[in-house]
Each structure stands twice: as C-alpha cells, then as structure tokens.
Amino acid sequence: MNSSAIMAIFSALALGHSLFLAGHLWASVKKRPSSFFLALLLTALAVRILKSVLVILIPESPDIIPAVGLVGLMTIGPSLWFYIKSFKNVEYKATRLHLWHYVPALILIVLIPFFNEQQMFVAYCISVAHMFLYITRSADFVMRAFRNYGRTERKWLSLLLAAIFLIWTTFFAQLLIESFITYLSVTIVASITIYGLSLWAGKKTRLFTEPRRIYTEKASQEVLQVGNQIEHLLTQERIYTDSKLTVKTISERLSKPEYVVSQSVNAYFKQSFPELLNYYRIKHASSLIESNTYENLSIEGIAYESGYNSISAFYRAFKNLKGVTPAQFKKT
Template sequence: MNIGHQILFFISTLGAFNGIILSLYLFLIKKRRSTAVIFLYILLLSLSIRIGKSVFLYFNPSLPKIYLQIGLSACFLIGPSVYYFFRSAMTKATHIPNSWKWSWGIQAGILILGGILVPYQTYPEIWNNIIVYIIYAQWLIYLIATGFLLKSVLKTFFTMPSTLNDTEKFWVMLFLGNSIIYLAYLLSFASIINGMYISGPVLFTLMLYLAIFFNLSGTKFEVTETAVKTEKRKIAATDAVVWIERLENAILGKALYKDPNLKLSDLAKAINISVHQLSQLLNDNIGKSFSTYINEYRIHEACRLINTNGHLTFEAIGYEVGYNSKSTFYAAFRKIKATTPALYKESAENAP
C-alpha cells in the first residue's frame, strides 16, 4: 500500500470510526433524546457500518462474506433513517407514531429473516443479483420522498440561500450529502464510473465533520419552539423584494384573499417559503400582521365593489371578498377605513 492509499484508507476509516462513536454518543450519553435524534443515531450508525464495510472491501477484496452481508444490511436502514429523521425534525414529533413503528417493524423483520434464511455466504448470487437491487431501489425511494418533504427548503437554498437559518442549512447538507453518497455507490455498482466506490467513504467523512461543526456551533438538528421565537435575523432587502413581489402576484393573481379559510401556512405554500419566513417577511419587512395584510386586500376589493356594484348588499360584498360573517366584515372595514361601509358609500356618492 503506497502513501496515497494509506492517506485514503486513513481518511475513510476515520469517518466510519468517528461516525460510530458519535452515534453511540447520541444514543447513550445525550439526555432527553428527541424522536429526530433517535433517527439521526440510526442513520449515523447505519452509514458508518456501510462505510466501514466499503473501506475494508476496497483495500481487502477477499473480505469474509459475513462482513459484506452486514454492510449491505445496514444500507437497508439508511433510506428510512433519512426520511423519518426529517419527518420528525420538521414536525417536531415528540414520540414515534404507531404507523412509523409498524413500518420499521416490517422492514426490520424483512432484514433479519432475510439474513437468516438467505445468508450471503450461502447465496451470494441472490444477494448480488436481486437483494442488492432491492436495497438500492428502497434507498432511492426514501431519498425521493425526503426530497418532497424538503421541497420548499431546497428551493430556497438554490434561489435565496442567505434566508435559510442554520437548522435548515444543516438539513440541506445532510440531505445532499446522503444523495451524493448514494449516487457514488450507485455509479460504482453500475460500473459507470470507475473509482467511485471509495468516494462514498470520503464523502461521508466530509459530511460527518461538517455535521460536527454545525453541532459545535450551536445549530439545532430540528426546529424547536424556542428557536422559532428567538430567531430575529432580518431577511436581506434584495431577497425581501423578490418575495414581496411573489407574494403580491399570488394574492392578486389567484385572488387568495377571497378564501375565508386562508391561513398563513396556505400562503407560505403558495409562494414556496416556510411559515416562519413568511411571518418574518410580513412583520419585519412589510410591517404588518398576516390578518392586517389580508384584510387590506379584502377591504380594497370591497370598496371597489361598493363603488361599481350598487345592487349588491353590504353583506353580499363581505362574503364576496372573503369574510364569512357580516360582523367580521364590518369590524375589518371600520379598522381599515375608520368608517362603516354605509358611510363610505354615502361619502363616495356625494363626492364631487
């Protein structure tokens, strides 16, 4: 083994070893393990075992079959770990739902029974020609599902990365890192690019130390109520201009304000940003609450209808612009225009 191979072996094994140590730390030492941290522990341990097997196989092709089976079996847990980490982190899950337990139980059963009934040592052809395809397909399906979970965060990362908070940046790093590791293994497995097999361990080492850096700098792995309340970083002016324009286009183009059940989350989804970012945009950059912002559009449209559609009653106008009761419409009108609909109409009719 020359000096280059020695360095490559050291870097690769360092990541696998430290990954196991970190996963054990999360499991044994860290107090009050949240649901997200449990899945992060499983992810790190699974990746570390898979990476360790890759390193030793790369430098020792005659590695016993049992180690190959362990490495591929661990690979079967990577996809689910990634997906359920993000599910629990993004929803602030405090416990593991029964549906998740059933999903994990079924997959763990398949993993254990499959390993016992069809061991790699006895059936290498089945593992190499069937099982490995199932493992990579399952991993890919979970990565795609995770990408849909992170769709708005990923879109923001590629368009306005400066608006992401540290937790969201960690999420992007973790997802893209796993995707690149998967791609490295897939390209190597398909013999498309030679030398990609060892790239997985090297990339994992890099990803692991970036994760450690994020953690040491105080970044939370998941969204917490405290983090949402205390984060007051102002959105950059250039990004705010883009978002405000997108917000106005959605409000007017789709007449979203006419929906009496419109919520902040609905509006955030319509313009592909997080609820927290939209709330921050409205409060810090526009200087209005969500209700005030929407009411202004509704009352502006109500005034237009009062001026142009004399046959409509005030109650009908209120329903038309998005209010589900006459009293709510009157209260909002008085707050925005400092008068009642009737007095506004009388004033408009008497205007020269």
C-alpha cells in the same frame, strides 16, 4: 504503506467519528426525538463504510462482510426519512409502525446467509433503489415545508440531503462499475462528506439541542389559547386554502412569535404543521368531491380550491390520508 491502506485508515477514522457522533446523539434521544433517527442514520452509514474499509484492507474478506454492508445500506433511507419528518416536531414519537420501514433490512439479516453471488447482486440493486426512494421522498418533504424552516435549518437539511445523495451515487456507481476503484470511492466520498457535515454543523449547535419548550402554567395556557385561535382560523376562515400559508403567516396574523405558533400546533393538534395542513386540505377536498354543487369541478380544480398548487402533492397527500386516489374516491 500504499495509498489504499492510507485511505482505509482515513475512512476508519471517519467511521469512528460517525459512531462517536451517533453515541452523543443517543444520549440526547429523550430530549429531542429527531436525535434518535439521526443517530440511527449515522450508525447505518458507519456500518456501510465499515464494509468498504474491510474489503479494501482484506481483499479476501468473508461473505458476511458484504452482507453487513447491505443491511446498513437498507437502513440509511428510512432513517433519513424519519429524521427529516421529526426535525422540527418536538412531539414526534417513534412507534411500532416505524419498524415496518426497517423490515427489508431485517429480512436481509435472515436471508443473506443463504444467498448466492447472483442473489447478493439482486439484493444490492434493491437496496440502492430502496435508498433512492427514501432520498426523493425526504427531498420532497423538505421542499414542501421549506418556508417553515429558518435559514440555518434550510441550509442544514439541504446539505444533508445533498450529502446523502452524493453517497448514494457512489453506491449506484458500483452497480455499473464493479472494481476496486469504486469501492475506494465509497470510502472517500462518505468519509469526506461526514467530516464536512460535522465541521459545518458543529458551529450550529442549536440544530441539535432541545427546542425551547413551554413549562410555566401561564405559558401552557397561552398554548391552549393560540391552539384555539388556530383551530378557529382553520375551521371558520379556512385559511388552509391559501397555498402560501406558513407558520410565519399565522404568527403575523395572531401577533405571536413563530415558535409559539409552532409549539401550539404540535401540542394542541399533536401534528406537525405540514401534517395539519394536509389534514384540513384533504378534508376540504373530500367534501368538495362529495358535494353535488361541485360535481362539475375537475380533480385539478378541487386541488387548487383546497390550497394545493401542485397536483402531485395533492394526489400523494390524498392517497396517504384516504387510502385511495381522488378519482377513486369520487367514483365511490
């Protein structure tokens, strides 16, 4: 048995391992929303690994195999993004709007049978760029919310992002060097990465179990009370203008555990903490732009006054919530 066949078998085992983990996570979808997207991410990786394994074992494989690999590749990015967003938000729900992010993959399923070799290459280039876009978006989200995660959570998300980026580099390498070695590198890197993540995360079961929820009537009243207190701090004291504001800051201010503050934000406002901050900060920024008192204040100045220490983060949040840039909003 040659080395290529051995690597293909090893990768096939990694593929089965991915599907096993995905199946385990599917069973806990109702308990933890992020499990759905992590299972989808693992399934997409498994599909992409399957393509490389079959190409190695069956050099004259039919065109449908690379096509399936492209669909898996196009699914990895959105699944990673939604997993990152739902990671600490127990109220996060998968809606029909999420499907729009998977439309490119669905389009590929329909059109790929009609693609020639050149069109397949173009589709592969688009898929690699598509995945990179979601990786950078996910990394940016984690960086902005980094202080809101615990030590283990930070390490897990950092390892996951690094692993997916490493896998992406092998896909990118295939654009530059189309050879058997690059196909083999995809299976090797993806397989080792998945096994490595599994070994590390297997000892941190708390990352994949249901967060502590509040069931008693007394505790539910506490959530309502803490939610009211947080709302007061946001609306009356405008604590969102503090660029260093975190869940820990509020928990210390209210003398409440961090998990109570986090649960109260999710249950009371129906938003994650970063989403809540962006909402109030952009609302405040909009009022400053509309006010004649601050008409001489620059866009950058408005960003800092609203609690942002990054202009790019301010522009991105403003565009997401208002649909226009701060400059366009000011003109209107």
